[in-house]
Amino acid sequence: MQQRVVIIGAGVVGVLSAYALATRGAKVTLIDSQPGPAEGCSRANAGILAVGHASAWASPSAIGSITRALLRREPGIRVTRPTDPALWAWGAQFLRNCTASAHATNTSKLQRLSRMSRNLTQKIEADLGLTGSLRHEGGLYLFQNLAQFRAHAATLAQGGARADDQMEVLDSDALIQRDPALATMPEHLAGGIYSPVDSVGNCHSFTKAVSEVIARKFDVALHFGTHVTGFETDGRTITGVKTDHGARAADAVLLATGTGTAALTRQLGFAPAIYPVKGYSGSWTIRDPDRIPRLPYVDETELLAVACYGGQLRVTAMAEFAGQSDLSLPDTRLDVLRAYVARQFGDAVDAHSASFWTGQRPSTPAGPPFLGRVRRWDNLWINAGHGQLGWTMAAGCGDVIARAMTAETPTLRDVSSTARWLDAL
Structure with missing residues (x-):
């Protein structure tokens, strides 16, 4: 009998979980309160599948970074709701993951998921006729500060990156x-890292295209503008998902609900530690493509990510702890993006074309997402909490969870964050 899965x-x-399940024969119903796919955190992120940046934020050095942020001395991090009880609860777990051993374990999980995901994303492109949606040419990690560059390069030399990633340490001449196009940028480049396993593309456009193809090609029903109001249960089994457009029968339910997970699951007896970390992006129309780097990059000194696709320059910045519902766009935050683009690219972009966006990265204290079955329920699964690596890890996490839900042999093990309420994969 065909398994009915409500995501x-x-x-x-x-959406990529729906693809992974549909290709295994499941009858999938995909529900979202937004008017279309990828309208939340997936809407206007940097677009970089940043395999070279797959590292857990919780680390020994993060303690100093958070302390400076609380004192407003850390440019890339803001804590605007320091009295939020949810932040303190999340933060206590975060600090427990700031040991060297926990950081190494969590980073390994992120790296394995990210590498697998990048390869699967290319396969999905080909299988669904979407080849060319992304560029798979690698990415750069740039440093303006020489001491910072040398310290990072030394970490790589000591085994901070896997040899099969073939990360290259480059001086400024080699970067250019x-x-x-890096030669036209006014800031001094001390050096950088080239990651050949990074990719780039418009996450929103790709997700929308995948949803349309799987709805035509497989047994996938899309229900947008639909709000989940509750669950129908029978003992330890969830038999249906209640919505404002009626109930949807289910043999299994998968939560891919990002920062909204805990609010939805409290009625089911658990609340995942997923905190919204707010980020900002700006998009500009490109006027002179020859002056815009083709390779996506992360400016490790100023803590911004930069990419171009579809004739647009996309720049993202900031990690702000602003609570659950703050989606405001303060000029003080947007000015950081405006100033960087004006300084680095000048009239290579149309300054008057700028549009801005903010989203909330669903972040777990350890770094890796929650992947697995919820222990209290026999048929409730979760794939949530991907932080800043949602686009990077989406295809891999979808495959991991789909294999588990269909009792298929796993290709990866021990990649989830752990929790008492979760049978972690």
């Missing part, structure tokens, strides 16, 4: 040789 959440994680 709640149609961001890139939910790799991407000549």
Whole structure:
């Protein structure tokens, strides 16, 4: 009998989970309160599948970074709701993951998921006729500060990155040789890292295209503008998902609900530690493509990510702890993006074309997402909490959870964050 799976959440994680389940024969119903797919955190992120940046934030060095942020001395991090009880509860778990051993374990999980996901994303492109949606040419990690660059390069030399990633340490001349457009940028480049396993593309456009293809090609029903109001249960089994448009029968339910997970699951007896970390992005129309780097990059000194696709320059910045519902766009935050683009790219972009967005990265204290079956329920699964690596890990996490839900042999093990309420994968 065909398994009926209801997936709640149609961001890139939910849609690629739907693809993974549908290709295994499941009858999938995908529900989201937004008017279309990828309208939340997937809407206007940097677009970089940043395999080279797959590292757990919780680390020994993060303690100093958070302390400076509380004192307003850390440019890339803001804590605007320091009295939020949810932040303190989340933060206590975060600090427990700031040991060197926990950081190494959690980073390994993120790296394995990210590498697998990047390869699967290319396969999905080909299988669904979407080849060319992304560029798979690698990415750069740039440093303006020489001491910072040397310290990072030394970490790589000591085994901070896997040899099969073939990360290359490049001086400024080698960086410009790799991407000549970097020569037009006024800031001094101390050096950088080239990651050949990174990719780039518009997450929103790709997710929308995948949802349309799987709805035509497989047994996938899309229900947008639909709010989940509750669950129908029978003992330890969830038999249906209640919505404002009626109930949807289910043999299994998958939560791909990002920052909204805890609010939805409290009625089911658990609340995952997923905190919204707010980020900002700006998009500009490109006027002179020769002056815009083709390779996506992360400016490790100023803590911004930069990419171009579809004739647009996309720049993202900031990690702000602003609570659950703050989606405001303060000029003080947007000015950081405006100033960087004006300084680095000048009239290579149309300054008057700028549009801005903010989203909330669903972050777990340890870093890896929650992947697995909820212990209290026999048929409730979760794939949520991907932080800043949602686009990077979406295809891999979808495959991991789909294999578990269909009793298929796993290709990866021990990649989830752990919790008492979760049978972690």
